[in-house]
Amino acid sequence: MGLRNIVDKIKPTFSEGGKLGFLHSTFEGFETFLFVPNTTTQRGSHVRDCNDIKRVMIVVVLALIPAMLVGMYNVGYQAGITEIFPAFWFGFLKALPTIIVSYVTGLAIEFAFAQKRKHEINEGFLVTGLLIPLVMPVTVPLWIVALSTAFAVVIGKEVFGGTGMNVFNPALLARAFAFFAYTPQMSGEAVWYADAKTGATALEQLGSTGEMQWSVMDAFIGLIPGSLGETSTAAILLGAVILLFTGVASWRIMLSVFVGGLAFAYLFDAVGMTEYPAYYHLLVGGFAFGAVFMATDPVTSAQTNCGKWIYGFMVGALAILIRVVNPAYPEGMMLSILFMNALAPLIDYFVVERNVARRKKLIKNVK
Amino acid sequence: MSKNINLRKGLDINLAGKAELRVENAPMAKSYAVSPLDYENVTPKLLVKVGDKVEAGAALFFDKNNPRILFTSPVSGVVSAINRGEKRKLLNVAVEPDQEQVAKAIKVVDPAKAERSEIVEMLLESGLWTRIVERPYGVIANPDAQPKAIFVSAFDSAPLAPDYNFALASERENIEAGMALLSRLTEGKVHLSARKGAEGFMSEIKGVEYHTFSGKHPVGNVGVQIHHIDRIAKGDIVWTVNIQDVAIIGRMVRTGKFDMSKTIVVAGSEAEKPCYKRIIAGAAVESIIGKVKENVRVISGNALTGRTTAADGYIAADANMITLLPEGNVYELLGWAMPRFHRFSVSRAYFSWLCPKKEYKLDTNLNGGERPFVVTGLYENYLPMDVYVAYLLKACLVKDLDKMENLGLYEVLPEDLALCEFVDPSKIEMQQILRDGINLMIKES
Numbered sequence: 001m002g003l004r005n006i007v008d009k010i011k012p013t014f015s016e017g018g019k020l021g022f023l024h025s026t027f028e029g030f031e032t033f034l035f036v037p038n039t040t041t042q043r044g045s046h047v048r049d050c051n052d053i054k055r056v057m058i059v060v061v062l063a064l065i066p067a068m069l070v071g072m073y074n075v076g077y078q079a080g081i082t083e084i085f086p087a088f089w090f091g092f093l094k095a096l097p098t099i100i101v102s103y104v105t106g107l108a109i110e111f112a113f114a115q116k117r118k119h120e121i122n123e124g125f126l127v128t129g130l131l132i133p134l135v136m137p138v139t140v141p142l143w144i145v146a147l148s149t150a151f152a153v154v155i156g157k158e159v160f161g162g163t164g165m166n167v168f169n170p171a172l173l174a175r176a177f178a179f180f181a182y183t184p185q186m187s188g189e190a191v192w193y194a195d196a197k198t199g200a201t202a203l204e205q206l207g208s209t210g211e212m213q214w215s216v217m218d219a220f221i222g223l224i225p226g227s228l229g230e231t232s233t234a235a236i237l238l239g240a241v242i243l244l245f246t247g248v249a250s251w252r253i254m255l256s257v258f259v260g261g262l263a264f265a266y267l268f269d270a271v272g273m274t275e276y277p278a279y280y281h282l283l284v285g286g287f288a289f290g291a292v293f294m295a296t297d298p299v300t301s302a303q304t305n306c307g308k309w310i311y312g313f314m315v316g317a318l319a320i321l322i323r324v325v326n327p328a329y330p331e332g333m334m335l336s337i338l339f340m341n342a343l344a345p346l347i348d349y350f351v352v353e354r355n356v357a358r359r360k361k362l363i364k365n366v367k
Numbered sequence: 368m369s370k371n372i373n374l375r376k377g378l379d380i381n382l383a384g385k386a387e388l389r390v391e392n393a394p395m396a397k398s399y400a401v402s403p404l405d406y407e408n409v410t411p412k413l414l415v416k417v418g419d420k421v422e423a424g425a426a427l428f429f430d431k432n433n434p435r436i437l438f439t440s441p442v443s444g445v446v447s448a449i450n451r452g453e454k455r456k457l458l459n460v461a462v463e464p465d466q467e468q469v470a471k472a473i474k475v476v477d478p479a480k481a482e483r484s485e486i487v488e489m490l491l492e493s494g495l496w497t498r499i500v501e502r503p504y505g506v507i508a509n510p511d512a513q514p515k516a517i518f519v520s521a522f523d524s525a526p527l528a529p530d531y532n533f534a535l536a537s538e539r540e541n542i543e544a545g546m547a548l549l550s551r552l553t554e555g556k557v558h559l560s561a562r563k564g565a566e567g568f569m570s571e572i573k574g575v576e577y578h579t580f581s582g583k584h585p586v587g588n589v590g591v592q593i594h595h596i597d598r599i600a601k602g603d604i605v606w607t608v609n610i611q612d613v614a615i616i617g618r619m620v621r622t623g624k625f626d627m628s629k630t631i632v633v634a635g636s637e638a639e640k641p642c643y644k645r646i647i648a649g650a651a652v653e654s655i656i657g658k659v660k661e662n663v664r665v666i667s668g669n670a671l672t673g674r675t676t677a678a679d680g681y682i683a684a685d686a687n688m689i690t691l692l693p694e695g696n697v698y699e700l701l702g703w704a705m706p707r708f709h710r711f712s713v714s715r716a717y718f719s720w721l722c723p724k725k726e727y728k729l730d731t732n733l734n735g736g737e738r739p740f741v742v743t744g745l746y747e748n749y750l751p752m753d754v755y756v757a758y759l760l761k762a763c764l765v766k767d768l769d770k771m772e773n774l775g776l777y778e779v780l781p782e783d784l785a786l787c788e789f790v791d792p793s794k795i796e797m798q799q800i801l802r803d804g805i806n807l808m809i810k811e812s
Contacts, residue, residue: 035698035701036701038695038696038697040731041731044672044798045670045672045785045786046666046673047380047729047789049713049791050707051713052738052794053793055703056714056716056741056742059716120737120738161739162739164738245715246716248714248716298742305744305747308744355753359601359753359773359774359775362600363601
């Protein structure tokens with residue numbers, strides 16, 4: 001294999017003691033990207049499932065693509081372009097810089113930390129790096145994208161020890177950072193969605209007037225203003241199908257977020273606090289996107305099966321609670337997930353304690 | 368008779384290279400070996416030197432932690448080598464067998480009449496005591512302990528594992544005698560668990576508490592069975608004996624002779640003619656499988672929990688099979704992005720779910736790099752026990768003894784986590800982490 005020979009040839013330069021030895025982790029990152037390493041099992045099970053974290057992450061990226069593509073088309077559509085391809089191309093050119101900035105900033109920091117800590121590059125950022133542009137309005141200034149990505153990776157992830165140890169969903173943290181630090185550019189009453197053309201999002205209209213100017217079908221397909229990836233419930237559902245079928249995301253969380261959200265939405269509808277149908281909540285704003293891609297992040301969500309039901313229900317319920325009751329923020333999903341990220345370990349603690357209690361009960365039975 | 372216990376969690380990995388139901392007699396090996404490394408927490412002290420003549424059943428070394436525990440030669444002959452590794456750590460004691468096999472005269476007692484202490488002495492003297500495993504921890508049983516119960520699994524559900532109904536078909540009387548002896552070692556019950564639908568003669572064995580289990584691997588693991596029959600609580604001691612060893616113990620009681628022969632299976636995609644082999648324990652693997660091809664891994668035991676054995680090494684004491692697998696020391700271009708139809712995954716991110724009947728020729732590639740714990744809820748699907756695997760392993764990693772105890776360290780052994788390790792996309796060495804945790808617990812308690 002020609003490529004393999006080239007890699008083998010330049011490998012010593014990047015190994016410890018080589019001229020470019022300080023780029024060891026970076027090289028390894030690219031090498032394992034190209035080739036599944038020839039490492040064999042040394043201890044424990046001799047054979048292993050061929051699934052690895054790279055595959056898991058790439059499935060999530062794949063699941064995000066429909067939402068991204070429809071989002072790009074929508075950017076053009078919102079700018080007044082009606083033909084499909086030109087609209088998509090317009091949106092693609094708008095979104096591409098954001099995506100590139102997010103990946104470049106995040107990966108550079110990830111590589112630097114991996115290098116410093118002398119461990120392999122973790123694939124988690126492949127997902128985070130795409131999630132960040134998808135949860136931001138497409139016209140957000142690139143320096144804000146870079147800054148909030150850096151914040152999310154450093155403060156959200158690396159200070160906790162990197163992938164697998166973080167408490168908060170990094171992509172949401174990036175959005176939260178941008179949202180609170182640069183509110184005028186991010187949201188307020190009006191989100192930018194194309195070429196400085198501003199207007200209230202469907203969610204904001206619902207919040208202030210109880211009506212929105214778009215049809216339910218538009219909201220479902222995603223022809224409403226909003227962040228790049230969150231608008232098309234249909235595309236998000238397609239992603240959900242991929243995630244659930246491959247078993248990458250927890251169906252327990254996804255289902256319970258929707259259940260929790262709908263339950264509260266119907267409750268508020270029943271007591272007359274909202275004047276629009278409860279299911280609107282699932283179509284507008286970031287609810288569906290959050291439920292499918294954010295709440296299900298295995299690292300920051302509850303880890304026990306029982307905990308996942310509680311966590312998911314609370315995410316959905318809190319999101320609607322914030323949307324309906326809190327006048328300051330029209331969108332509740334981001335805060336609700338971040339809040340439940342913080343509570344997830346506590347939920348798990350109680351679930352695991354029940355397991356411990358069952359075990360301790362055995363001792364009494366014997367004596 | 369208790370009702371069948373059906374376990375829904377688990378996985379049967381359909382490996383290629385299943386053994387034919389045919390027994391071949393392996394020739395006498397050039398040498399046999401006993402290794403302290405086949406046991407956990409044994410500090411060996413030698414009793415022989417190179418050139419000594421030994422009889423079958425004669426002690427080669429003992430455990431310094433408990434000098435009553437003897438490790439005996441499976442054959443009669445001359446001690447040909449004492450192999451040591453780094454820091455003079457004893458690897459094994461090899462014995463070159465005589466043409467004429469002579470077994471040491473062991474004072475065999477009748478388990479029905481003898482005192483319990485006499486039975487214990489007989490097993491200790493013959494070295495067969497080492498075949499009794501104590502839980503918690505999975506170490507050689509402490510002869511001074513009184514186990515709450517003894518558990519025997521009559522079947523092995525691991526990939527390519529021997530079918531004991533076939534391998535032990537002629538050992539019925541020996542198993543009966545062995546079970547009768549075990550029932551004298553405990554005040555409690557002796558539990559025997561068979562696979563539903565393949566009970567063989569196990570259901571007819573008297574004097575035991577009989578159970579049937581159905582489900583996927585690890586349903587045959589005795590630890591899983593204990594969890595569903597009578598869980599181990601803190602302070603409990605239970606013993607387990609492999610069914611093959613029950614037959615060997617029973618054979619000694621019945622015939623009065625020390626005889627370590629057993630029927631094992633040689634299987635795996637690299638085995639030329641996978642079939643059953645009649646061997647004597649501790650045989651050089653070359654005598655069992657012949658010359659080993661390049662780039663083939665020889666495993667004493669099954670593909671999930673066995674020990675890697677050198678081509679010129681010996682079959683491990685607890686192994687009832689040899690698995691031969693291709694080494695996976697090759698690079699795979701963009702493997703993680705490929706469909707990988709020839710590889711197996713429980714995840715539907717690959718395509719194994721399309722052909723559930725397919726036999727897989729798996730190699731030993733790790734199939735990825737080691738990562739921190741990322742996925743959740745996966746491991747629990749492959750361990751039919753009320754144990755939170757990731758939490759227990761994290762407790763082991765941070766060496767928190769209280770947490771380890773609370774989260775179920777006493778109930779599991781590394782073999783029970785083998786499937787979790789197999790499916791783990793983070794490639795975490797679960798069996799080793801648990802073993803280190805258990806050893807820490809032993810040291811601290």
